[in-house]
Structure formats: structure tokens, C-alpha cells
Amino acid sequence: MEAAVFILSLVDCCALIFLSVYFIITLSDLECDYINARACCSKLNKWVIPEMIGQCLSTMLMLVSMHWFIFLLNLPVSAWNIYRHVKVPMGNMGVFDPTEIHNRGQLKSHMKEAMIKLGYHLLCFFIYLYSMILALIND
Amino acid sequence: DMTNQAQPYGSYGYPASMQPAYPQGPTSHTDSSPAHDPYGPPPSYQQFSQVRPGVCETDVFSSPIHLFCIFLQMTKLLIIFYLPLNLWASPFPNMSQLSAALGGLSGVPELEVEALRPVNLLQERNLLPPRPLEAPEPNLSPDLKKVNCSPQTFRCTLTSIPQTQALLNKARLPLGLLLHPFRDLQQLPVITSNTIVRCRSCRTYINPFVTFLDQRRWKCNLCYRVNDVPDEFMYNPVTRSYGEPHKRPEVQNATVEFIASSDYMLRPPQPSVYLFVLDVSHNAVEAGYLKYFCESLLDNLDKLPGDTRTRVGFLTFDSTIHFYNLQEGLSQPQMLVVSDIDDVFIPSHDSLMVNLKESAELVKDLLTSLPAMFSQTRETHSALGPALQAAFKLMSPTGGRVTVFQTQLPTLGAGMLKSREDPNQRSSTKHLGPATDFYKKLALDCSGQQIGVDLFLLSSQYADLASLACMSKYSAGSIFYYPSFHHTHNPTQLEKFQKDLERYLTRKIGFEAVMRIRCTKGLSIHTFHGNFFVRSTDLLSLANVNPDSAFAVQMSIEDSLADSSLACFQAALLYTSNKGKRRIRVHTLCLPVVNQLSDVYAGADVQAITCLLANMAIDRSITSGLSDARDALVNAVVDLVSSYKSNVSNLQQSGLVVPASMRLFPLYILALLKQKALRTGTSTRLDERVFAMCEFKTQPLQQLMQMVHPDLYRLDNMSDQGALHLNDTVVPQPHLLHLAADRLSRDGAFLMDCGNVSFFCIVVSHIPELETLLSERVRAFLDWLQDNRAFSSTIHVVKDDASAQATFFQHLVEDRSESASSYSEFLQNVQLQK
Numbered sequence: 018m019e020a021a022v023f024i025l026s027l028v029d030c031c032a033l034i035f036l037s038v039y040f041i042i043t044l045s046d047l048e049c050d051y052i053n054a055r056a057c058c059s060k061l062n063k064w065v066i067p068e069m070i071g072q073c074l075s076t077m078l079m080l081v082s083m084h085w086f087i088f089l090l091n092l093p094v095s096a097w098n099i100y101r102h103v104k105v106p107m108g109n110m111g112v113f114d115p116t117e118i119h120n121r122g123q124l125k126s127h128m129k130e131a132m133i134k135l136g137y138h139l140l141c142f143f144i145y146l147y148s149m150i151l152a153l154i155n156d
Numbered sequence: 157d158m159t160n161q162a163q164p165y166g167s168y169g170y171p172a173s174m175q176p177a178y179p180q181g182p183t184s185h186t187d188s189s190p191a192h193d194p195y196g197p198p199p200s201y202q203q204f205s206q207v208r209p210g211v212c213e214t215d216v217f218s219s220p221i222h223l224f225c226i227f228l229q230m231t232k233l234l235i236i237f238y239l240p241l242n243l244w245a246s247p248f249p250n251m252s253q254l255s256a257a258l259g260g261l262s263g264v265p266e267l268e269v270e271a272l273r274p275v276n277l278l279q280e281r282n283l284l285p286p287r288p289l290e291a292p293e294p295n296l297s298p299d300l301k302k303v304n305c306s307p308q309t310f311r312c313t314l315t316s317i318p319q320t321q322a323l324l325n326k327a328r329l330p331l332g333l334l335l336h337p338f339r340d341l342q343q344l345p346v347i348t349s350n351t352i353v354r355c356r357s358c359r360t361y362i363n364p365f366v367t368f369l370d371q372r373r374w375k376c377n378l379c380y381r382v383n384d385v386p387d388e389f390m391y392n393p394v395t396r397s398y399g400e401p402h403k404r405p406e407v408q409n410a411t412v413e414f415i416a417s418s419d420y421m422l423r424p425p426q427p428s429v430y431l432f433v434l435d436v437s438h439n440a441v442e443a444g445y446l447k448y449f450c451e452s453l454l455d456n457l458d459k460l461p462g463d464t465r466t467r468v469g470f471l472t473f474d475s476t477i478h479f480y481n482l483q484e485g486l487s488q489p490q491m492l493v494v495s496d497i498d499d500v501f502i503p504s505h506d507s508l509m510v511n512l513k514e515s516a517e518l519v520k521d522l523l524t525s526l527p528a529m530f531s532q533t534r535e536t537h538s539a540l541g542p543a544l545q546a547a548f549k550l551m552s553p554t555g556g557r558v559t560v561f562q563t564q565l566p567t568l569g570a571g572m573l574k575s576r577e578d579p580n581q582r583s584s585t586k587h588l589g590p591a592t593d594f595y596k597k598l599a600l601d602c603s604g605q606q607i608g609v610d611l612f613l614l615s616s617q618y619a620d621l622a623s624l625a626c627m628s629k630y631s632a633g634s635i636f637y638y639p640s641f642h643h644t645h646n647p648t649q650l651e652k653f654q655k656d657l658e659r660y661l662t663r664k665i666g667f668e669a670v671m672r673i674r675c676t677k678g679l680s681i682h683t684f685h686g687n688f689f690v691r692s693t694d695l696l697s698l699a700n701v702n703p704d705s706a707f708a709v710q711m712s713i714e715d716s717l718a719d720s721s722l723a724c725f726q727a728a729l730l731y732t733s734n735k736g737k738r739r740i741r742v743h744t745l746c747l748p749v750v751n752q753l754s755d756v757y758a759g760a761d762v763q764a765i766t767c768l769l770a771n772m773a774i775d776r777s778i779t780s781g782l783s784d785a786r787d788a789l790v791n792a793v794v795d796l797v798s799s800y801k802s803n804v805s806n807l808q809q810s811g812l813v814v815p816a817s818m819r820l821f822p823l824y825i826l827a828l829l830k831q832k833a834l835r836t837g838t839s840t841r842l843d844e845r846v847f848a849m850c851e852f853k854t855q856p857l858q859q860l861m862q863m864v865h866p867d868l869y870r871l872d873n874m875s876d877q878g879a880l881h882l883n884d885t886v887v888p889q890p891h892l893l894h895l896a897a898d899r900l901s902r903d904g905a906f907l908m909d910c911g912n913v914s915f916f917c918i919v920v921s922h923i924p925e926l927e928t929l930l931s932e933r934v935r936a937f938l939d940w941l942q943d944n945r946a947f948s949s950t951i952h953v954v955k956d957d958a959s960a961q962a963t964f965f966q967h968l969v970e971d972r973s974e975s976a977s978s979y980s981e982f983l984q985n986v987q988l989q990k
Contacts, residue, residue: 050692055600106779108590108626110597116630119690120683121775 020156022082023149029075030142036068037135044128047118054115062111069098075141087144094137268295271758271817272804277983278811283819286891288867292761292817294747296722303364305410310335310727310745311857313768316759317679317723319751321713326803327756328795331713332768333673336706336856337729337743338666340946344741345405346413351388352740353406357381360674361414362406363744365724371399377724377746378676410745416730416738425732426606426667428462429509429556430469433547436530437474437538440563444643445614447527448654449561454523456661461734462512468519469509469550472526473543474535475568482518483507489522491529497542497569502549509550538564541571544598544627548607555606555668557633557700559660562624563614563641570594577618577842585782587842588849590623599630603689606668608700609633610660613843614641614653621843625850632669632688632698634705634854636660637847648950652912655948659704663946666701666731666739676723678715685709685771685853701731704946706856708771717749754804757815763861766824767852770860773834774849782836786829790986793822798990812987820865826982827865827895827969837975859945862911866967868893871905871934880940887940888933896970896979905934908967909941912949 040061047057076095079088105112118124271292275283291307294315311334318324324331353362355376367375371390375382385401392404406412432453440446460466472478477497481490481504492503502508512519540562547558566572571594576587590596602609610633613619621637628635636656638649672694673681681694686707688696696707717723729741750756769792777785800814814821832840833848852860874888881887893899893906900906942948952960965971972978977985 048693050695053691054689055604106589108593108596108623110593115600116596116689119693122682124693 019082019152020149022078022084023145023152026075026078027142027145027149029071029078030138030145033068033071033075034135034138034142036064036071037131037138039064040131041128041135044124044131048124048128054118058110058113058115058118061113065102065112069095069102072098084148087141087148090141090144094134267293268755268758271760271815272754273816274813275816275819276811276813277819277822278980278987280819282894283823284892284894287889288892289763289820289861291763292759295750295755295759296746296748300365300722300746303408303410305743305745308336308856308858309339309411310337310725310743311761311764312725312745312747313761313764314756314759315747315761316750316755317717317747318713318753318756319718319749320716323751323753323756324713326753326799328792328799329756329760329765330710330768330772332708332710332764333725333745334706334708334764334767334857335673335727335743337671337727337741338664338701338703338705338731339856340664340703341411344411344413345409346415347406348415349388349393350417351386352414352417353383353386353389355379355381356383358674360726361728361740361742361744363724363726363742364407364410365722365744365746366407368402371401374401377722378674378726380677380720411741411743414740414742416740420730420740421738425736425738426555427465427467427736428460428665428667428734429467429551429554430460431471431509431547431551431556431558432469433471433473433543433558433560434526435474435538435540435561435563436472436478436533436535437564438533438536439538439615440474440561441530441533443563443614443616443641445561445563445641445653446530448643448650449657450523450526452654452657453661454520456658457512457516457519457523459662460512461662461665463735464511464513465736466512467509467554467556468512470522470526471543471547471550472530473539474530474533475537475539477539477543477546479503479508479546480522481507482510482515482522484510484514484518486518489518489525494546497539500542500546500549502546509554537568538562538566539568540566540624541594541598542569544595544609545570547609548598548602548605551602551607552605555699556608557665557667558602558607558609559612560609560627561612561614562619564617565615565619566624571598573620573623575618576620579618585777585836585845588622588782588846589778590626591620592623593626595623595626596630599627600689602627602631603697603699606699607631608698610635610700612636612638612653612657613847614638615843616640616642618841618843621846621850625846629687629850629853630689632700632705634660634687634702635847635850637843639841639844639847648952652950655950659947664703665734666729667699667734669698669701669729669731671696671698671701671707671727671729673709674726674728675711676717676720676725678713678717678720679711679723679725680714681709681711683710683772683775685768685775687854698729698731701729704856705854708768708853710768710772718751721749723747723749753799757800757804758817760815760817762818762821762824763857765818765821766828766864767857767860769825770828770831770833770852770864773828774852777834777849782834786834786836789825789829789834790989793825793986794989796821797986801990812983822983822986823970823979824861824865826977826979830966830969830973830976831864835976838973859911862909865895865969866908866910868895868899869907869909869937871907871937872930873904874930874933874937876933882940885936886933887936890937894970895968897965897968907938908964909949910967911945912947913952 043057043060046052047054072091072095076088076091079091101112109117113127291311292315293301294304296304313330313332318327354360355378358376358379358381360376360378362374363377365377367377369375369382372385373382374385389401389404391398392400394405395403401407434446434449436446470480476493476495477500479492479494481492483506494500494503544560551558565575571592573591576591599609609627609631611624611628613621613624613636625635627633638653640646641649641653643650674694675681684690684696684707687705688698688707691697725745727743732738769789773785773789776788796818797812797814828834831848832844833852851863855863869890870893871890874890876886876888879886879888954960954964966973970979972981
């Protein structure tokens with residue numbers, strides 16, 4: 018049961034890692050002028066909700082299986098994702114808005130955010146891996 | 157004159173010895189004296205290398221004459237430094253001492269010291285210059301100044317660029333550019349050569365500030381890469397001479413226009429295509445704009461910019477959409493009604509957008525009968541969204557310009573809006589951003605198809621301009637707003653509408669344009685202001701470009717600019733002219749780089765800084781709220797004062813001391829805080845506020861400054877002193893007055909020039925007897941003011957008219973109003989906060 022929870026979280030975390038890498042690649046394509054703002058933003062906006070769902074799933078799993086420390090580790094990122102999604106002004110076309118992305122260094126801040134998330138997910142990946150192995154050994 | 161002498165790398169007639177020994181920019185020198193050193197270091201030899209436009213670097217040691225002259229300059233400077241020792245006593249010597257000391261040097265250090273003179277704002281009451289403020293001149297050598305870009309086209313907030321980001325932060329001033337690239341120009345050199353010479357790595361166009369290393373190689377002034385001069389460039393068609401690439405017009409003018417070859421076209425240049433989308437609901441008929449629009453268009457039909465391929469089309473809408481078949485050969489225009497607004501389709505593709513020359517009669521027929529067609533309409537709904545979708549479908553194949561006339565909130569179909577303004581809460585500062593992304597998406601689609609959407613909003617009720625404006629903001633269109641428009645009840649708005657329409661229909665236009673702004677290595681642009689779509693870093697996509705829009709960008713200094721003494725900026729606008737020719741208009745601006753904070757302050761351009769701060773405040777008010785933005789503006793003044801006090805000024809005076817170059821800054825910021833866009837406390841309709849914000853983002857600097865701080869003149873005692881003599885009329889040049897009621901007098905006549913509207917105020921108890929000479933002078937002065945602007949201004953006579961009187965007194969920014977402080981109160985507030 019424990020093992021199952023951690024296997025699921027591990028898979029979820031892998032998916033989130035791939036997603037962060039995808040975000041970083043798309044944003045750097047925009048920075049280097051390989052794609053234009055509209056294409057980039059529509060690609061990224063498509064994956065904002067799945068990312069949020071994935072992160073919340075991981076958090077819920079940890080909550081349900083009562084692993085408090087990992088739950089607290091996951092909570093800020095889920096909260097941040099939800100906050101970011103809710104705080105989008107009404108006239109914007111999603112979290113990534115093609116008309117605003119080149120203004121006020123938004124491109125850089127999104128890039129930084131994606132990098133931090135990547136680092137964080139890698140950390141979580143190893144934590145889950147370790148916990149999964151422990152759980153499997155204890156079973 | 158310029159025959160090839162024995163030395164291939166000779167000075168081409170610009171003997172280095174005759175140059176004034178003025179340092180192009182101070183090289184790094186340590187601040188040796190406690191008082192700041194206004195004269196800079198003695199020039200070192202390296203400084204002559206990058207300085208003259210298009211001239212080869214001279215080998216300074218090549219002739220004894222050069223050496224001797226340089227020695228003379230050095231001794232002159234040594235004398236200046238060591239003889240008048242009393243100059244070291246006070247850091248700010250007075251002007252007479254300075255002029256005696258500087259003697260033969262170029263006059264620029266005098267100007268710099270004048271710009272740095274400390275001004276105590278609490279004591280000096282007369283800050284305004286006699287004539288409207290001119291742009292400050294950058295601290296460059298006279299040759300560079302002569303070829304530099306006109307400040308009306310390209311202006312920087314700091315005419316001396318700080319060397320590092322740390323220095324810029326210390327100065328507490330924003331760094332940015334304000335450009336007006338498609339401005340109407342009297343003379344524009346057009347280059348018709350086959351090759352357009354550009355840098356190989358950064359693709360900068362060749363400009364007057366490049367250096368020619370020898371005849372065959374040139375060094376880019378933005379990325380410092382050495383490029384080859386192509387063979388065709390060696391021949392100068394203007395002087396018919398060979399071997400002087402630096403004499404070519406591209407290298408002699410900072411503003412040039414190239415004729416673009418087919419490499420610069422993604423598709424054959426498009427014809428001029430104009431579509432007019434007209435609201436014909438009951439509200440629109442009540443407002444009565446249709447008749448005046450049709451009249452204006454009929455008068456100007458042959459003046460629409462274009463050639464024989466010009467096309468026009470018309471679309472009217474209320475709760476359904478009406479298309480007009482204007483095919484040549486029909487006896488009269490045919491109306492096709494599409495009532496399915498959820499899935500708009502185009503009834504017949506060919507004849508809805510018709511060639512203007514061929515179908516001229518039908519178009520005229522339609523325009524004459526259009527007002528009468530809808531005079532009895534009872535439709536109250538307005539399906540603007542579907543109409544725009546139909547317009548998009550009509551225009552997608554070619555691109556062009558769509559002009560939308562709207563008189564109410566769109567209530568039907570896609571993009572319908574709800575009223576967000578609470579009429580009781582008129583001083584609410586929320587809802588400044590769009591309510592839906594429909595218009596933004598539409599604008600982006602239009603921008604992708606090279607369609608520009610212009611909006612004329614003629615509504616008397618709330619029409620959610622904040623959302624509607626998006627259709628123009630991102631498709632490079634213009635927005636015109638006539639609050640409370642009614643054809644009989646509001647004749648001033650009607651007159652303004654007619655005048656604006658005439659200018660709008662006949663002004664120059666460019667299609668399918670893109671603009672790129674390049675800066676010297678080390679500077680980068682991080683924020684853009686204006687109506688365009690930023691497609692990728694530095695590339696602005698403008699579906700239409702018109703001569704009345706301006707743009708602003710903010711920059712940051714990523715790497716230190718220590719290894720260059722000049723910073724250059726180039727704006728290149730690639731567009732299709734209305735005759736179907738592909739052109740590139742290039743503007744290049746060159747500014748010196750400085751590493752002293754005092755030099756930064758000496759070169760500060762107070763008007764440009766005010767406008768850039770206004771743009772930033774508007775962005776901030778949309779993202780974090782109006783009070784935040786207002787606080788940020790006041791903090792800008794406080795920061796400047798404290799930074800000047802702690803870093804540059806050593807005077808321990810009480811009072812509010814600022815450098816003379818920035819003495820008008822608190823006054824302008826106070827005037828900004830009292831603008832419709834940013835004011836609180838006074839009841840402002842939401843649409844008017846949003847429109848004022850849009851104006852700030854798109855108006856050119858001169859118009860903006862007149863809006864913010866109007867020019868007030870006294871007319872009844874104008875003398876001929878300093879008058880201009882043009883075409884045998886004498887145009888008097890009266891002095892500017894401060895905008896305070898105590899400058900008005902009971903028996904005078906005053907004119908307040910606010911840009912698009914002027915107030916002629918007679919604050920008298922009785923009408924004075926004006927002699928004919930004076931009235932002639934007044935008329936000459938008014939005509940001269942009108943000549944210099946694109947949109948003619950309407951004149952209101954303020955005497956008994958209460959609303960005009962109220963607006964006139966609202967513009968007196970130095971006075972206290974019921975919700976805003978007076979100028980002296982503002983200064984005291986700033987002093988408290990610093």
C-alpha cells in the first residue's frame with residue numbers, strides 16, 4: 018500500500034519533471050526567436066492545468082497516506098500554482114499571455130520559475146525513490 | 157577638395173588638429189578632488205578614434221603639426237586647471253568666472269554647469285523658461301551633433317547614458333527611449349541603391365556613427381564587428397565621386413529611407429485596403445454621427461492614401477450584420493443581411509471589398525443613402541463582436557485597415573460586455589483592465605494578418621473602453637473617443653469629430669510594418685509601451701503605422717559600457733507605403749556615455765522622463781492599482797531629491813534642492829497626478845480615464861507635454877520683441893506663465909494651449925478695447941500655433957461658459973483643488989518624505 022502510493026507519486030513526479038523541461042525548452046525557444054509569442058503561449062497555456070492537477074494529485078496522495086513531511090514539502094508549490102492560475106487578470110489569455118510576455122522581464126521570470134520547479138521536482142523524485150525503496154523493502 | 161592624397165589613411169580634410177579638444181566622453185578617471193570636477197580629464201589620444209562620422213582613424217603621430225596643436229590644447233587646459241585656484245573653493249563657480257576660464261573650449265561645459273546649478277524649489281518661484289522647453293542637446297562634438305537624429309523623432313530620457321547599471325540605479329531616473337518613427341517629415345533622404353549595407357552579425361543598417369577603418373572596412377557601432385564595404389558603396393551618386401564611402405547619404409544622415417528589395421518582402425506589397433465598420437443601432441442614429449461620417453468620407457474619397465489598387469468596403473451592424481455589394485456594373489449598392497451572428501460567414505467574396513476607382517459611383521451612392529437607410533431603426537442591440545469577426549474574414553486575404561465606429565456597449569453575440577461601472581462610485585479606480593480576452597485575441601489574429609483596427613467610440617454611456625481598446629492596442633490601431641457625443645446637443649464634440657476624421661482619412665499610412673530597435677552592446681530593452689504587438693524580443697509587429705503614434709521603451713544596462721564612449725540606438729521600420737512600395741525608415745541616435753553621476757543629471761531630459769514615468773505609472777495602475785501608481789510617482793521625485801542631495805550636491809542647505817536640468821520635474825509630476833488618467837478624488841468617468849491612459853501610451857512627446865502642462869500665454873500685452881518674421885507676418889512669441897491663478901490678472905486676455913484643445917480666456921470685468929494691431933498679432937500667433945500640429949485644435953472661449961471655465965481652472969496645476977494639493981504643498985510633502 019505504501020509502495021503503491023510512492024510508485025504513483027514517482028510516476029507523477031516524472032511527468033512533472035518532463036513538463037518542466039518542456040516549459041524550459043519552449044521558453045528558451047521564444048527567447049532565441051525560434052517560435053513566436055503566440056505559438057509559445059498557446060503551447061504553454063495548454064499544460065498549465067495538467068501541471069496543476071499533477072502537483073495537487075501528488076499533494077493529496079501524501080496527505081491521504083499521512084506522510085506529513087513530504088506533504089508539507091509539496092504544499093507550497095501547489096499553493097503557488099493555484100495562486101498563479103487564479104490571479105491571472107481578466108483580460109489576459111491565461112498564465113502566459115503573448116502580449117505581456119516580452120514586457121517587464123516576464124520571460125525571464127517564467128524561465129526562472131520553470132528552472133526552480135525542475136530542481137524541486139528532481140529533489141522530490143529522489144525523495145520518492147528513496148521512500149519507495151524503503152517501503153518495498155519493508156513490505 | 158577631397159582628392160586622394162599620398163596617405164591612403166589621411167584625414168580627408170578633417171584635420172585632427174583643428175578639432176576642439178573636447179573629450180567625447182570622460183575616460184575613467186578617479187575622483188581626485190572632493191568637489192566634483194566639471195572639466196573632465198585632459199583629452200587623451202585614444203579619444204579621437206571613434207568620434208567623427210565616417211572618417212578614418214588618423215594616425216595622430218603622423219605629422220608634427222598634429223603634435224604641436226595637441227600640445228597647445230594641453231597647455232591651455234593646464235592653465236585653466238591651475239591658475240584660477242579660487243575655482244576650487246566653491247564647487248559651483250558662477251558663470252562669469254567660468255566663461256573667463258574656459259575661453260577657447262567649446263561651450264558645452266558651460267551648458268553642463270548651468271544644467272547642474274542647484275535650484276532651491278522652495279525659494280525660486282519662476283522656473284519656467286520663456287519659450288516652451290526644448291530638448292536638451294547631448295554632450296557631443298559639433299560634427300556628431302549636426303548629424304544626430306532630431307529629438308522630435310528619437311529622444312532618450314538621459315542624454316548622457318550612465319556606464320553601469322549601478323550608476324543608473326544611483327541616479328534614480330528611468331532610462332528609456334521615446335520614438336516617433338513615422339512622423340511627418342519635411343525632408344527625408346531616400347536611398348535607391350541596390351545594396352543596403354548592414355552589419356553582418358547584428359544586422360544594423362549603416363549610419364553616421366560607424367567608423368571607417370580604411371576605405372574598405374567599417375566597424376559597426378552597435379556590436380563593434382568589422383565589416384567589408386561592398387563595391388557599389390564606394391561610388392557616391394550624390395557627389396559623383398568614387399572612394400569616399402563616408403560621404404554617402406546613408407552615412408551623412410541619421411534619418412534615411414531605403415527602398416527595400418524583394419528580400420524584405422514575405423509577399424508582394426499589399427494595396428491600400430480600407431474597411432469601415434459602422435454601428436447603426438438606434439443609439440447610433442440618436443447620436444447622429446453617420447451623416448457626418450458619410451459627408452466627410454465623400455469629401456475625402458479621392459484623398460484616401462493609395463494608388464489605383466485601393467479597395468474599400470463597408471459593413472454596418474446592429475443586431476445583424478449588413479454587407480454591401482458594390483460590384484462595378486450594378487445600378488445601385490445591394491445590401492446583404494446576415495442574421496446568424498453566432499457563426500458569421502461572408503455572403504459573397506468578390507464584390508464586398510471593391511476597387512475604389514472602378515466602383516467610385518456606387519460607393520458615392522452608398523454613402524449618400526446610408527444615413528437615410530437606418531433613420532427609422534428600432535434595433536437597440538449591438539453585435540460588435542460578430543461584426544469584427546466578419547471584418548476579419550473579409551480582410552484576411554489582403555490585410556489593411558479596419559475603422560470601427562461604435563456608440564454603445566456591445567450587447568449581443570461574441571465579445572458582449574456588461575456594464576462594470578457603478579455610476580454612484582465615479583471615483584472608483586478598479587476595472588481599468590479588459591473584462592474579456594475576446595478583443596485581445598481578435599487583435600492578435602488581425603495583427604497576424606496585417607489588419608489594423610482603429611476605434612472611434614462615440615458613446616454617451618459607459619461602453620467599457622478598457623475592453624474595447626484592446627482591439628486597437630495590439631493591432632497597432634488608434635483610438636478616438638468622443639464622450640457624450642451628440643450631433644445637436646454637443647457641437648464641440650461634433651466639430652472635433654469632423655476635424656479628427658478629416659486628418660484620419662487623409663494622413664499617410666504604412667501597411668504590414670515591423671519595427672526593430674537595436675542598441676549598443678550592453679544595453680537591452682525590457683519593456684515596451686505603445687500600440688503594437690511584440691512578436692519577439694525587439695521585433696514589434698505593427699499592422700498599420702501612422703504618423704500620429706509614438707512609442708516608448710525602457711532599457712536596462714546589462715553589461716558595463718566602459719569600453720565605448722558612445723552609445724547608439726537604431727530604430728528601423730520596414731513598411732509598405734500606400735503606393736505599394738516596400739520601404740525601410742531608419743533612425744539612428746547617438747549619445748555619450750558618462751561615468752559620473754553629475755554628468756547623468758546634467759544630461760537628464762525632464763520631459764522625456766515625465767512621459768516615461770507616466771507610461772510606467774499607467775502600467776502599474778492596471779496591474780497593482782491606482783494608488784500604488786500615484787505613490788510611485790511621488791517616490792520618483794523624493795528619490796531624485798535625496799539622491800542628488802547625498803551624491804552630488806555638497807550644499808548643506810535646507811529646502812528642496814534639485815539640479816537645474818530637473819527643476820521642472822516636481823511640477824510635471826504634480827501635473828501628472830492631476831491628469832484624468834491618474835487623478836483620484838475628483839469624479840472621473842471610467843471610460844474617460846481609460847481613454848486618457850491610452851492617450852498617454854500613444855501620443856508623441858510634444859502633445860503629451862502640452863496635455864500635462866499646458867502653455868499659458870498672456871495675449872494683451874504681447875510685444876514684438878523676439879517675434880518671428882515668417883512670410884511677411886510677424887508672429888509674436890509671448891513668454892510662458894506659470895499655471896497658477898495668481899498669474900492671471902483681472903484685465904488681461906490669456907491663451908492656454910493644451911494641445912488638442914485651446915482655451916482663450918478673458919478674465920475681465922469688461923471686454924477690453926483691442927487695437928487692430930494687437931488682434932492681428934493674436935491671430936498670427938494662433939495660426940502659427942495651429943500650423944505646427946497634426947490635429948487641429950478647437951478653441952473654447954472661456955467667459956461665461958461654466959464647463960469651459962471649470963476645465964480651464966482644472967488645468968491650473970499649481971493651485972489647490974478640492975482633492976489635490978497645490979504646488980507648494982506638494983513640495984513640502986516631498987521634503988517631509990525625503
